[in-house]
Amino acid sequence: MQRSAFCTLILFLSLTDPSYAGSTPEQRGRAYARNNCARCHAIGRTGDSPFKPAPPFRTLHLHYPIETLGEALAEGIVTGHPAMPQFELAPAEINDLLSYLKSLE
Template identity: 80%
Template sequence: MRRPAFCALLMTLSLAAPTFAASTPEQRGRVYAKTHCARCHAISRTGESPFKPAPPFRTLHLHYPIETLGEALAEGIVTGHPAMPQFELTPPEINDLLSYLKSLE
């Protein structure tokens, strides 16, 4: 009697859980950008950056070839202003973020 109830609970939870494994690199990159970058950068196709000196993500390809940003993201980007923290991304995070940036071109 307990087994069917337990199976039903597991089924319900599995359907309600987010499916990150099935999401695309672009979707994961957008989530990363929203979580870690949107406080300063405009991360969408429209809108202004909340922090004016921070370039909108949709314009990054005009200044840097997106493919070349992978190494900088892996080593940690250091900027000339204190508002942007130094950070390093894992290889999967780099792939996801670059995929998202390419989708904005």
């Protein structure tokens, strides 16, 4: 890819994708949740989870202090609802997702 085309692509992404520059950790965390979690979990302030055993994100703080979830997200959550896949997040993704979860309290 030529340098000018690459620069144009980066500029386009920064203007259209909330996970790029100018977005807050909360916005990036919501985008991560929407892209990776919303298939099973209700990620907003209202609504039911599409997969009934998956708790809505807005209720997680009732069961766990949100701050304590960072280690589990880094190591890979292997428990949760019965069909939950194992996954690991990068440190920046953890910060962003925890920021979003805190906003739901």
